[in-house]
Amino acid sequence: MPVVRPTGILALALAFAGAGAAVAQEALVTNQPADSLSVVDLAQMKTVAEISLSGKPAGIALSPDRKTAYVTAPEGKALIEIDAASHTIKRQLDLGGGPLGIAAHPSRPEVYVADWYTHKIVVIDTEKLAVVGEVAVGQSPSGLAVTPDGELLLSADRDSDQVSVVDLAKRAAVATIKVGTRPFGITISDDGTRAYTANVASNDVTVIDIAARKVVGSVKVGRGPYAVALSKGKGFVTDQFVGTISVFDTQTLGILKTIEACDHPEGIEQSAADGAVYVACWGDNKLLKIDPVELKITAKAEVGDGPRAFGKFLR
Amino acid sequence: MLKKLALIIAVAGLLPAAALAHGPSRQKVKEEIEINVPAAKVWAVVGNFQDMGWTGVFTKTEGTGGNEAGATRVLTLPTGTIDEKLNKYNAESMMYAYEITNVDIKVVPVTNYSSSITVTADGDKSKVEWKGAFYRGYTLNDPPPEFNDEAAVKAVEGLYKTALDNLKKKLEAGG
Numbered sequence: 001m002p003v004v005r006p007t008g009i010l011a012l013a014l015a016f017a018g019a020g021a022a023v024a025q026e027a028l029v030t031n032q033p034a035d036s037l038s039v040v041d042l043a044q045m046k047t048v049a050e051i052s053l054s055g056k057p058a059g060i061a062l063s064p065d066r067k068t069a070y071v072t073a074p075e076g077k078a079l080i081e082i083d084a085a086s087h088t089i090k091r092q093l094d095l096g097g098g099p100l101g102i103a104a105h106p107s108r109p110e111v112y113v114a115d116w117y118t119h120k121i122v123v124i125d126t127e128k129l130a131v132v133g134e135v136a137v138g139q140s141p142s143g144l145a146v147t148p149d150g151e152l153l154l155s156a157d158r159d160s161d162q163v164s165v166v167d168l169a170k171r172a173a174v175a176t177i178k179v180g181t182r183p184f185g186i187t188i189s190d191d192g193t194r195a196y197t198a199n200v201a202s203n204d205v206t207v208i209d210i211a212a213r214k215v216v217g218s219v220k221v222g223r224g225p226y227a228v229a230l231s232k233g234k235g236f237v238t239d240q241f242v243g244t245i246s247v248f249d250t251q252t253l254g255i256l257k258t259i260e261a262c263d264h265p266e267g268i269e270q271s272a273a274d275g276a277v278y279v280a281c282w283g284d285n286k287l288l289k290i291d292p293v294e295l296k297i298t299a300k301a302e303v304g305d306g307p308r309a310f311g312k313f314l315r
Numbered sequence: 316m317l318k319k320l321a322l323i324i325a326v327a328g329l330l331p332a333a334a335l336a337h338g339p340s341r342q343k344v345k346e347e348i349e350i351n352v353p354a355a356k357v358w359a360v361v362g363n364f365q366d367m368g369w370t371g372v373f374t375k376t377e378g379t380g381g382n383e384a385g386a387t388r389v390l391t392l393p394t395g396t397i398d399e400k401l402n403k404y405n406a407e408s409m410m411y412a413y414e415i416t417n418v419d420i421k422v423v424p425v426t427n428y429s430s431s432i433t434v435t436a437d438g439d440k441s442k443v444e445w446k447g448a449f450y451r452g453y454t455l456n457d458p459p460p461e462f463n464d465e466a467a468v469k470a471v472e473g474l475y476k477t478a479l480d481n482l483k484k485k486l487e488a489g490g
Contacts, residue, residue: 032340075340097456098456117336117456140336222402224402224429240448264448282343283446
């Protein structure tokens with residue numbers, strides 16, 4: 001068969017796609033009971049690799065260049081560093097306690113891990129892969145998120161029903177904001193103005209004005225909300241106990257639709273480029289793709305047993 | 316059978332003050348059974364949130380709110396009671412989802428338990444699927460054996476298996 005060389009616009013398009021930063025190419029899904037990480041090709045919505053891990057992996061964050069994944073293993077009490085391109089484990093850092101929530105700094109080589117049992121956030125230098133600091137926060141910190149300017153870290157302190165605002169330069173909590181009951185996931189808007197917590201026990205999402213350190217609203221969603229994704233002016237919330245995705249308007253805070261999704265939807269994130277929303281289904285072992293305009297599930301991929309994908313898992 | 320189940324789920328020991336957090340890893344149990352009875356008949360029994368008599372496990376079901384989301388029930392076991400809440404009820408797809416709102420871990424060694432029961436038609440037969448998601452009884456690191464992940468899974472698996480076997484026998488016998 002003759003080799004056809006792409007020319008003109010096609011060649012340009014291919015070159016652009018090859019550059020790859022714009023469109024999320026892969027999802028890295030932590031499968032907690034399976035002790036693995038599924039690599040899902042998002043164009044095909046197909047698992048192309050499953051990386052064996054240990055210690056019941058749950059939380060995930062990516063380096064600023066998205067070439068390295070950092071996974072928390074709450075039972076292994078460790079942080080696992082994975083080369084996302086070669087699908088290999090690079091290093092592991094023993095942390096003790098109960099590492100769960102994790103977020104990466106947008107530009108510095110630094111990740112932050114919430115310790116569920118010792119009520120602090122540890123600061124990890126990812127070049128040395130060593131703990132370089134810690135910040136005391138409320139009880140059982142869960143979801144973490146860093147503002148786009150890299151100045152603040154927000155921690156959903158689950159059992160204190162609050163969000164701690166951590167000044168990353170000072171490595172200290174500078175404010176706390178009362179939210180709904182048992183906040184778990186926390187997501188910051190792309191412009192860095194607002195944060196949204198999914199409150200497992202009060203079945204709502206709290207909306208925070210980050211600069212004002214104030215709650216500006218809340219949205220009633222389905223039972224057991226786990227985390228929030230933001231896309232096309234809408235919030236997408238995984239309602240664990242009723243298997244739905246509640247979709248709300250981020251301006252009016254009104255519910256737009258409740259999408260029947262799957263058994264125990266958990267980790268959720270939007271693709272930065274096209275806005276598609278991806279959801280890990282813990283009960284059904286699937287990754288769903290949701291069209292953020294049509295508000296419909298458009299594709300499903302099989303992943304390992306018990307996917308959580310708690311954090312930022314699209315690269 | 317009741318005795319055996321009571322043994323499976325009855326656990327001894329003193330507990331530390333209940334913490335709010337839960338264990339590090341959520342556990343998953345799924346049991347299913349095929350029943351040689353049409354799905355509508357099976358759902359007529361299983362689909363009543365206010366009567367868990369079909370399980371052969373609970374000696375009493377008392378509740379309010381019927382089959383509406385938000386309904387509650389209290390299930391009685393020889394060892395204690397379980398408070399549950401109905402989160403979702405879909406008669407068309409023959410499924411409902413519920414959670415435990417209160418239970419002593421000495422009665423069932425789980426926390427943060429949520430579950431769903433689904434009946435699926437297969438010609439003149441049907442399939443009943445019962446799925447549970449929960450954390451172990453002990454909410455901190457290094458659990459005692461009676462409140463670890465294995466103990467939690469064993470208790471829920473034992474309950475589902477016993478109840479589904481009982482349902483099959485009862486319905487296939489024409490009850």
